[in-house]
Amino acid sequence: MSAVEDAPLESNVDGVSLAALAAQMGYGDESVAQLGVLWGKSAGRAGGTLNLLLSHMLDTAAVAEQIWHGMLAEKLKVLLNGLGGGDGLRFFTWLCGVHDCGKATPAHQALDEVSAAPVLAAGLRWPYGQKLRDWRHTKAGGKILRDILKDRWAKEQIDWVWPIVAGHHGTFPPVGALNSPESRKDHHGRGAEWRAVQAAVVEVFTRAVGYPSLDAAQPSRAPSRSEQLALSGLVIMADWVASNESYFTGIADLNRVSVAGARERAHSAWVDLGLCGGWGRLPVPGADDVVRERFGDIARPFQRLVLDAARRMAGPGLVIVEAPMGEGKTKAALAAAEVLAARFGADGVFLGMPTQATCDPMYSLMHAWASGFGGGLERQVALLHGKSRFNPEWRKALRRSDADSAAAGASGFSCDDFNYGDDMYGGPGGSCDKPEREAPAEWFLGPKRGLLVPFVVGTVDQLLHAATRTKHVMVRFAGLAGKVVIVDEVHAADVYMEQFLTEALRWLGRARVPVILLSATLAPGQRRALTWAYLCGALGLREFSGDALPEPGGYPSVTAVTASEDAGARFLVEHAQPWRPSLAVRVEVLEDASAEPSQVPGVVREKVGSGGVALVIMNSVKRAQYVYQELMAQFGEDAVLLHGRLCAADRADRTGECVRRLSPGGERPRRMVIVATQVAEQSFDIDADVLITDIAPIDLLLQRIGRIHRHAGIARMTGMETPSVVVTGFEVRAGGPRFDGACEAVYGSYRLLRTAAKVLEARDGEGWQVPADVPQLVADVYGEEWPVGEESWHPAHDASKSAWLTDQGRRAGSAEKFLLGNRNDDGAPTLAGLHRHETSGAVDDEELSAVVRDGDPTVEAILVRRSDRGYCTLHGARIGINGEASENLLDEVLGGTTRLPAKLTTAAKEQLRPLNGWLGHEWLKRWPALVLEEDGTAQLGEYTVGYDRELGLTVERDGGPGQRQSRVG
Structure with a gap:
């Protein structure tokens, strides 16, 4: 198989079939026939008809064109134009389309017996049977490009391009993986015909996308490693879209494969899928107030x-x-x-x-x-x-979009008037009518x-x-x-x-x-x-x-x-100057390091017994539940409990009610007590009069203080005009403070000790000016110098610091093995071998979140109750005998979602499964159900689990001394 490199070629090849194009390039009938049997996707993965390799490569290139015109950021176009000598679109389509050239190997062509028969009949043979070694087409593609380009491109350009081809299934192999001796027969068979057809696939495809030769496709420079990573992701996106058999049904005749046909398929898919980008080219805002223009507020x-x-x-x-x-x-x-x-x-x-x-x-x-x-x-x-999906606004958008999709149907748009211009790169062409999605x-x-x-x-x-x-x-x-x-x-x-x-x-x-x-x-x-x-x-x-x-x-x-x-x-x-003056915050200390903070309820009664709004933040669910139960007798409905072990519906209802009543313009109550865990620490837009809180590192403590006297113009009770915070969870001792076990377990003693020193200093002084004092307070606690002169605390401080440094080093080290880069890769110019080191086996976002957060893994389950006729929701609405939920009850079912403590994770993964009636439901099929029996409890391993409408999830070790809650809410 050979081609004439300078063979005359029509300037516009859009409508030319690839069989005709190959013939124009000088390939003989036998060679064209071989190109016409290499398959890219079997009939089973291409809508019932085999899709030729060159067809799929052109489909992917055409999708790349849609990405360029429909969603690619201008900065990435600039990057690609720099790589492509001013023609970034052409280079981008080439890079995306060439990704599957590694399928032109015996190892791939032998994978499907039916698809392999014409390949063998065309004279492209392999030495043994239909099953060859596991020589993946990804690595094969990298090897093909390295072999073909060796004498035609600069080494620097070959070195960054081949890993993108070899990595298009998600991992980048090292260069050594392309040269294993046992894979040679799987790659080239026994004859030179495979080398020839591999080169032909790449060369014909290159001419089809508009390059006069493979040499002309050489990029003008090498992008940075990060830019290569982004380009690799875009190649994968193009491949995923072009692999959708609903839009890219197989074409088994090379005489029917053309650029124009691929572009029409890609355009139809793009429009029907509703894919699009963001701003496009955005003009730089003028000198006017952008904040006021976008949000209506003077900056x-x-x-x-x-x-x-x-x-x-x-x-x-x-x-x-x-x-x-x-x-x-x-x-x-x-x-x-x-x-x-x-x-x-x-x-x-x-x-x-x-x-x-x-x-x-x-x-x-x-x-x-x-x-x-x-x-x-x-x-x-x-x-x-x-x-x-529990966010009402997001769910509303998704439901409207689902309704639009159903209304459109499988062919709910018209694509009769394509006008792509004179060549493949002339523009995105006509538009298709399609209902607008809300998401x-x-x-x-x-x-x-x-x-x-x-x-x-x-x-x-x-x-x-x-x-x-x-x-x-x-x-x-x-x-x-x-x-x-x-x-x-x-x-x-x-x-x-x-x-x-x-x-x-x-x-x-x-x-x-x-x-x-x-x-x-x-x-x-x-x-x-x-x-x-x-x-x-x-x-x-x-x-x-x-x-x-x-x-x-x-x-x-x-x-x-x-x-x-x-x-x-x-x-x-x-x-700059802050928009409002600092507030003088009075700092008090309640020395109580007991496991059950028995003194806290008394302080709350003292502060707001006659009226006012108190926020109580405890560092564990157990401590919050204890305080809430102690306050219920006096405050009744004026008390609210918030923590992470409430079901989704109860937590959303309580949070919404607190924000509604305690935000500007809300119906501020005469008296209210919110008992919460760290869920109230951030993005909880309420305004309380007083804060009672467990000790926490200074930055988090200041975040909590940000919930009191948050808004101007609030009418406050007499005696509440000055913001105050009461810090508890520790006791002062000569040799250093003693902390509550839950507080120390969450945050460690080192930062808490340094924070305690600043708290005591403020108690004995004039409190804090917030926010003016914030930078210095954080600098003092997180700096190297001892923040105050408590000499008797020095030994405890030094010991806690040593333990903290050891723990920090251990935790940082445990993260390093999962980092994208690796110290052994310092200075590496390409992505080759990025995945040769240990790789996380996480397969979804839930498992991946466990990789990036150094905590014990937890499980979320939907709580339901068993009834005499099947099941009901957590709060009593009857659902089907197998758990089937009608659309009008779906919100209530999902509202029972609750995160279980880490100590229940092992048992939950072993015991819990979706209800049978959920298995066919788009939103419920992946959620495990925790079924509470008629007595309101369930058995998980060695624990009895229940749900109390006021307290939330309750967990008791069998035969143990009452509830033993996980330390973080």
Whole structure:
């Protein structure tokens, strides 16, 4: 098999069949016949008809064109244009389409006996039977490109392209894996005909997408490793779409395979799937108040500072925003994201929050914000976390979209008037009529694809997943590469999670992705670590040894950094006046380190017995339940309990009621007591008069203080005019404080001891000025120097510090094996071998979240009750004998979802399964059911589990001394 490289070729090959094209290139009848039998997808995976290899490759290239025109961020187009010598679209289609060239091997062609018969008949044989060794077509594709391009491309370009082909099933092999002796027969058979046909597949495909020769497809430079990762994810996306047999039914005749046909198939699929991007080319906002334009509020001085920094940055970089609670950080970040996106070609935004509960209000905010741009962008906002379907606004959007899809039917659009222009790259062509979805395309909401949605609100885990060495991590990273990335409450990351956060910042920095980090209480050391991580990525370094990071001179503040290998690092560090004056917070101490905080109820009665609003935050469910039960006798319905072991419906109802009554304009009660765990620490927009709280590290303690006197203009009871906080959970001793066991188990003694020193200092002094004192308080507790002069505590402090450092090192080390990069890969220019080290076996987001969070794994189950005629919901509504739930009862069934304590995980995984009536239901089939018997309890391992409408989940060890709750609520 041979071709004439300079054979005359029609300038427009769109309508030319690939059989005719191959003949024009000089391939003889036998060679064309061999190209016409190589299969890419068997009939069983291509709608009943075998799909030829070259057909699937062209389909994928055509989908790549749709990605380019329909959703690719401008900054990625600029990247590809730089790689493709000004023709980035052509190079992108080539890179996506060539991915499956490794299927032109005996190992793949022998996999399906029916599909293999014509291949053998065409003279392409293999030496032994139909079953060959496990020589995957991914690695084979990498080897084919290396062999074919060896004398035609520069080594630097070959070295980064072949891993993208070899990694398109989700993992990147090392180069050594392409040269195993036992795979040679599986790759080339016994004759030269396989080498010839492999070269022909690549060369004919290359000519089909418009290159005059394979030499002309050579990229002009090598992109960074992060950019390669993003391109790899886009290749996989194109392959996944082009593998949908509903739209790409097989074509078994090479005379029917053409560029024009592939483009028509790709366009139809793209329109019917509803795939689309975000802003596109966004104009830079004018000098007017962007905050006011988008949110209707006049920008505060601090928000104007953030916007000014975004306008002044020399290039894409990192912006760290530090401001008090309630200052408007999120709105400032979204406004700044618009500026950064317009300046640097981003197409959307990812907003990461610390918890599922904090995501929901941000989804509403982003949805409303996106609607202000017009064009239906609000329909391209996704909520990504494990309980997103419980969010009423998100579920409403999904249901409307499902109804639209049903109304459209399998062929609910018209595609009669295609007009693609004169060549494959002339533009996206005509539009198709299709009902508008209220949510992003269903395709985007499949596994691992969520970050490809233009606008995403999700837990920070979604970002951290993109920094793990896991299968298909490149798809997640591709979703971030064209966005502005915002992470809120960034201080909430512990040392384990921080390893993944800094790894993500390295890769994002190298890909020149703008990142905005938000925090009310960021420690100086953490600020430096996050900044250095991004700079190391931007500069291609593992460690940064440049200028010291300037410290903010005030609070609130903005730290903006940019870097390039030519100009080095540039810093912009400025501060502004807060929008309201600091409050003097009175600090009191209640010395009580008992397992049951028996003194707390008395203090609550003293504080609000005659009226007022108290917030009580305990560090464990057990302590919160105890306090609540003690207060019930006096306060009755004025007391509310909130923790993470309430079912979803009860927790949502109680949280909503608290926010409704205690937010500005709400029906503020004369008296109210909220007893909660850490669920009240963040994004809980209430205004209380007084706080009684277990001790916590200073940054978290200040977050809790942010729930009192939060809003101006609130009419308060006499004696409540000054905010006050009572700190408990510890006792003062000469040799150092003693902490409640639950508090110490959650946070460790080192940070608690240093916080206790500052609490006692404030108690004996004039309290705290909040927010003015926040930066110094955090710096003192998280710094190296001893914060106050309690000499008798020094031995306890030094011992706790030593234990803390050991534990921090252990936890950081345990994260390292799962990080996307590896210290052995420092300086590696390509993705080859990225997955040769230990790789997490996580297969879904739930398991992956356990990888990025250093905690005991837990299980969520839906609680139902057994009845005499089958089952009923947790709160009594009857469902089917096998658990079948009608649509009008679905919300109530899902409302019984409850997270079980970690100590029940093993038993829950062994014992719990979905009810039989749930197995065919889209939303219920993956949820295990915890069935409470008629006495209201269930047996899980050695524990008896129940659910109390007031207290929530109760857990008792059989034969044990009462409830033994997990330590974190």
